[in-house]
Structure formats: structure tokens, C-alpha cells
Amino acid sequence: MIIPYISVKLFSGRSRESKESFALAVRQAAIDILGADGQYVTVAMQDVEPAVWKDQVYTAEIVDNPHLILRHNAIVSPAGMKKDD
CATH class of the missing domain: 3.30.429.10 (Macrophage Migration Inhibitory Factor)
Structure with missing residues (x-):
């Protein structure tokens, strides 16, 4: 199931x-x-909230967990945040 x-x-x-x-x-x-x-x-x-997206979602869940991500815009995150910002 x-x-x-x-x-x-x-x-x-x-x-x-x-x-x-x-x-x-x-x-x-x-x-x-x-x-x-x-x-x-x-x-x-x-x-x-957009103000906390970078820390709470983008960095903590996307950047720090590449093995879990199946589809991701690897160039830029929301609001122009680059991976190393």
C-alpha cells in the first residue's frame, strides 16, 4: 500500500x-x-513569510539536503538569492 x-x-x-x-x-x-x-x-x-524563506526553507531544506531534492532551480532561489548568499 x-x-x-x-x-x-x-x-x-x-x-x-x-x-x-x-x-x-x-x-x-x-x-x-x-x-x-x-x-x-x-x-x-x-x-x-518571504523574510524568513532563505534561512528556514532555501538553506535549511534545499541547499543542505540535495539528496532529497528531485526538482530545483539550481541557479537562483526566490527573490534573487544565489546559493552562496
Whole structure:
């Protein structure tokens, strides 16, 4: 059985409706691509303030964990933060 827990972090400010639409699309992708049973797919979304994105997300979760990242814009992070900024 496939029971995915999908965690998404994004800049704050999006509507609940847009986040729910995104979560439904991600859930459907887990069903279609991974073969997961929809009743066991969990999608969590966490708003992150842009002011703390670099330290809390970009550096701590992206740069420091390259073995976990499957898709990443390796040249520049949000707001023009280069990898070595």
C-alpha cells in the first residue's frame, strides 16, 4: 500500500481556495502516478513569510539536503538569492 504524505511550503499570501485546488491536483497526481489510494493521501501546506524563506526553507531544506531534492532551480532561489548568499 502506498500512503504518501506530501508537504508543501510556499510564500504566504495565497487564498485558501487556491491552496485547496493545488492540494487536490497534487493528491490526484499521487493517485495517477504513484498508484496511491486517495483515502490515504495527505497534503500539508505551510505558509512561509518571504523574510524568513532563505534561512528556514532555501538553506535549511534545499541547499543542505540535495539528496532529497528531485526538482530545483539550481541557479537562483526566490527573490534573487544565489546559493552562496
